[in-house]
Amino acid sequence: MDDILTTKEAAEYLKVGEAYIRQLVRLKKLRGYGEGRRGGYRILKEDIVKYIDDKLKSSLL
Numbered sequence: 765m766d767d768i769l770t771t772k773e774a775a776e777y778l779k780v781g782e783a784y785i786r787q788l789v790r791l792k793k794l795r796g797y798g799e800g801r802r803g804g805y806r807i808l809k810e811d812i813v814k815y816i817d818d819k820l821k822s823s824l825l
Contacts, residue, residue: 767809771796774807778816788815 774796775782788794789805794815796805 769807769809769812770799771805771807774805774812777809777812 775785789796795811796807799806
């Protein structure tokens with residue numbers, strides 16, 4: 765299950781804060797699903813890669 769990351773793991777992967785990851789998920793810029801009562805998300809690594817690719821493409825336009 766290395767392809768599913770917690771909010772903290774996703775933040776470390778992107779080198780950003782956990783609050784930013786939660787914001788991206790809430791704004792539907794990054795796909796994720798809620799897990800547990802404390803507001804943590806689970807995010808597929810492939811969705812993070814897609815998010816990075818989309819950011820790179822938009823910055824090159």
